Amino acid sequence: MLLVTVAIGTAAALLAWRERPEPGAVPLVALLAGQCLWSAFLVFDLQASTLDAKLFWANVRWIGVVAIPVAWVFFSLEYTGRDRYVQPRYVALLSIVPAITVALALADSSLLYTDSSLVSENGALYLTRDPGPWFWVIAAYTYLLGLLGALPLLELIWHDSRPFRGQSAALLVGILAPWTANALFLAGAIPVPGLDPTPVGFAISGVAYLGALTRFQLFGASPSPTPRARRLLFEQLPDGAIVIDAHDVIVDINESGAAILGTSRRSALGQPIRVVAPESVLVQTDDPTAEQRGVTGRHDDRLYDVTVTQITDVRDRTIGRVITFHDVSEHVRQQQRHEVLNRVFRHNIRTETNVISSYATLLADDDDRGAAAKITDSAARIELLATRAREITDVFDRAHEPADPVPLESLLEDALAPVREEYPDARIECDPVDDVHVDGVLEPVFTNLVENGIEHDPSPEADATVRIAVETADDGDRVRVHVTDDGPGIDGYEQTILERGAETPLEHSSGLGLWLAKWGTEIAGGAVSFDTDGRHGTTVIVEVPVLTPPRSTDD
Template identity: 30%
Template sequence: MWEWQWTIYTLFLLLAAATMGVVAVGAWQKRDVPGSTAFLLLIGAMMLWAVTYGLQIAGATEGTKLFWANANHIAVAAVPIAWIGFALQFTGRDHLLTPRTLGTLSVVPTAYLVLVWTNPRHELIRQTFGIKSVNDGSLLLIDQAFGLAFWVHAAYGYALMAAGAVLFAQLFVWAPKVYRRQVGLLLLGAVVPMAANLAFHTDLYVPSNFDLTPFSFVATGVLFFAAIYHYQLLDLVPIARETVVDTLSEGIIVIDSQQQIVDINDAAATILKLDGDAVIGTSVHQTLPEIVTETEPSEDRSTVSSEISCEIDATPRKLAVTKTPLVDVNGNLIGRTMTLRDVTEKRSLEAALSAQLDEVMAVNRELETFTTAISHDLRQPARTTERYIDRVRRSEPELSAENDEILAVAQTNAERMQTMLSDLLEYSRIERNDDQFEPVSLAAVVDQATTSLRFSIEETDTTVSVGELPTVSGIEHQLVRLFQNLISNAIRYSGPAPPVISVEATTTETEHVLTVTDAGVGIDPDELEYVFELFTRGQHAEQTPGTGAGLALCKKIVEQHGGSVDIESTLGEGTTVIVRLPKRE
């Protein structure tokens, strides 16, 4: 039968377990986050340690104390395994935590627990000499001496705890400030019980058989509580260096203050055709002489970007290199990082594109020169023809009907040639220039267009209704020309009835949709696909003046603004021209 005695120490240990329980609640709420599973096992093992040790020192007989001492060793064996598992998961190395790894790590603790529960047969864990009273009889402790198996497991447990601490320390060095606070609290929370346990096993205090390790869990619980509830532990989980650096498409090289390569990621090794492991520890000036020059100041703290030409495997390459100073937490310069990007293909494509663009520009200049020359050379004969016709009419006032008709046709053809040459010249001079783009009020644009067409509108008794129009990004004089042509076309092809024209607009998330609608003669459906071609005239065009260049000019203006234009028309009912302009800030 178990026998008990009252001791304040047991109550304190139950308080420590309760503190860890509060931490466990916070971890349970985030149990889907990487690292939470091992963290919960760690907290659970610490709670078990505190409770079983509390019951051990509350026992009044040797049998009671030995049972709970054996139960206590379950937690002693579980804490190092949970700690290293948590460290691997939290630092992004959970791929190392395979079932085989866990099985291997658990071999020593499993054998240890078997020896714990069979200790009376071999005494490899402990030798007991009864119970001794300390503190004037207020505390009963097992008088014991630990055996070889105990110390082997202790060394194993300390090794796992130290390995986990190293992983967290490495994370602490490179992690941002918020992660440093988390990791710092975790490290401190682990170091406190480790220090208490070391002090216990090295007899640094009395009574020597009184283990202070579970008592330190109160401090650990407070530190872990702050990490979870104040610094977002398990909410913001850092990613391991291997996950971040080695998966970057850009090359990263780290150089220390002695100008030695201390780290290189896979991308940099691939770009430079190097063996990453082989170059670590070598001088950067010897390994990469074309990238790093001997004259670079070692104390330079500026970030420098440049583009260099070099040969890699006897192949000319171009690399974009950014050199950034690397400082420690105290702001001391400890080295540099170099970011590398292979821009060889990009620069080659840019050069080819530039050459093609220069060629296109040269052709355009030749075409403009040609168009200007042709327009000038052809206008003179047309003007001469008009002057001769006028001279004939003045010298021969009484022409026959046939001769008068011949002169009228010649006059019309000469005037048409002049108009076509003007339209051709204007069409060739429409070009895109983003530097001229500015906010343009379409309401003001349509007002200018209708003002310039005032006489045509009055003579034909035209009605132009204008809805609410947006402000767009464009070139104002080109947009005025656009609406002049659209409204003029609508008037010209209105039929016998007075023209009725409406200008409307709607705006979506990506574009402005403008419509110019008339109730005129319409266009034959078979001709709709050709109406935007230069000098193409639609149905009934033979009955009205014009060159057929108006809609071609409209299409070119819209395309220079990055938009598109469509047309919908029905013979005898009217036409709608739809202009779409991209919405820009």
Template identity: 30%
Template sequence: MLAPETGLDGITVSVGLALCLFGIYVYRRFDSPGVGSFAAFAVFLGFAGISSGLLSSAVPGELWPEVGTLFWGVATVPWLLFALQYTGRSTRVRPRSVVLLLAPCAGILAGIVMLRTGFSEVATALVGGVSTLYCLALVLTGAALLIRTGYRYSHVGTRQGVSLALAPTATFVSLNLVSLLVSEQPDPELIATINTAGFVVAAAALATAVGYYRVFEVTPPAVGTLGEREIVRESDDLVFVVSDEDSVVQVNETALSALGLSRDDARQTGLSALLGHTTDTLRGRETVTLETPDGTRRYDPQVSTLTGGDGQELGALVSLRDVTARQLREQRLSVLNRVLRHNLRNRAQVIRSHSTEKTRAPANTPLR
């Protein structure tokens, strides 16, 4: 009969495999900022589960939790990159940046080697501990970015960020608890239970974020962040940042004042409902007319596409410049121009008539 911990290890391996497949599914299914980094995070987290489940009975002592921690440490790098890309803090990932972020994680591998080669416990704990704390800092930074962004954008919500942050946090807690308990030779079933629980919570949290909170289906916060960089806050133009589905993500104070709306009302209303036009129709218009608290105003629309670092189209920046006064001046100039041409034409006609009459009259006939 199999020991209880053997069955739990099998569950851990299965959950790890499910995380790997889940990462591949997300990468192939969605096309949103950070999806590649998210997939890499899920896959490496899955490797951590598979390795810890397989090695717990095959490798005695303190080594097998460290192998799981190594894969977890590597997973924290794509985790941070996902948080940066998804929130729009950094949309372009350079290979050199990835290498630099991964370099401190080598301390976990060094700790494993030192553990196997008989280095002192103090030196091993110091090297591995510093690297683990670095990886934990990456986790906390990414979690803070996601939760803060969720709080800022009501259509995202803080629960989405909390659900995502549970995955690296739960596995960190479980792997480190296991490392502490293994050194004290406690009940193997307890160790297996803690290890399995961490990965089950992580898998459930990621599935909830993607399936229930639709992390890759709602308008990504990156659109709002990128748009804010391009908005001139003191501009007299009406400026809107919209997603690729024309939902309003950001709007400047000038637009809110001109349309008599609150920021929340503007975000809950689509661009078409606000302006009577979509981004596609605005691109082909010279002017648009809007009803404002100050009366009917005419605006010159300009639409710029917002793209991520990889050229992916995320949304658009819509700018409306008030040309009411300019068009009024142009109309007045047009009227004045017609009046002047009419008067000049009449005077020219009089002169032409007098010239014709003088030509036809006898030389001694006075011209009236």
């Protein structure tokens, strides 16, 4: 029987060795090798005829005995995806007690066994030994490791579906069979003194492991990626996510969540949520049924929708909450665009069309050159509105494309070229520009800002002046472009509408140029602000991040 056990264990070990790139294969080989050593040395023990010979093989047998529980734990951890614990320092830590045991066995110390003798049973000699204090230490330690290794597999059986249930059940049978036989031996339930039936249980164990390797494809479908995949899903989730316990202490947070709150993951862990989250988040944390509202990040102007989900245990008690931040900035911009464009085509174009119709009626009755001029002006305004609407559509279409880094100097030259052509007498001054790259989506932004400054200047075209100054931040990460005109300044209500980000039927801006500037800058990752002295002239400040220039094709 023992030789059959060794043969079955060796076959299973060879199959596992062939799969050694797979998680858990190497620890399983070590486990099966320990079983084979235990059984083989027991064969030599049974064949020996003297006390010294039997003692030698019994003591050497401990090498295989202590290897089994350590290998079992690390197999279970690696196979179920908890491989972060399968490291040399943890292997060394768990091997301290087994190493001491082997040393005591080879030294035939009384700490392991207090007495040894031979007994005769049916013409055969068996070795009987009285356990010492360390024997019970290693016995308890062995069963403890066996239990720890079984827990992850029990979790697979309890929670997950096929094929992991069959695999896990076979593995548990493989470890329980010898463990049960050994427990019966330690309890004195074996009628033959000195005959340890544990290696006989290894025959059942080997068959179970062979079944797991072949029938249930132990390494063909492995659960090892599952814990890591779940962790990666949480960490790489584009939405911010925070996990708090029942005491509102942060127990987990992903990098996106930390960035939104303007902190780091290391600093946030262990902190009360009230320390790091804005008040708008706390309202929904305290009352998950409250109406959801948007919050802005600590270091950006992006808008996030906050959702709070309860975490409950098996008794339906709330043990924590998950707070998620979903970036809705693009959705809000799209909504603003539709509102504004709807307003333009519903109100402005309708008004201009009515003007054209009215003056066309007058011309039908009287050849009035002034009325003809009005018609021409209205038609020009309609054309300009259509052009702006088309430019805005193009800008939003580019929002879904990767950023296109271009030199700011050449971008400004391209943006100013059509303005210089349309207003040849206006003065457009541009300071020297640093060698920085920005998103190419900004070209129509600067074109419209300069055009707006010239068009709204009440002075003759020859006296209209627009000045452009460029300022790079000290850290070199952002650049500010100041566009200054000598006009009457932007009305306060227009600035309010742009900052609020929404129009109403009774309160709306005069056109699309400033909206284009706002949206284009936001798509480039920046923001628009205004500086005016309240009397005349306005400075529009476009602040955007500096991009890394594209690599040369010659590199």
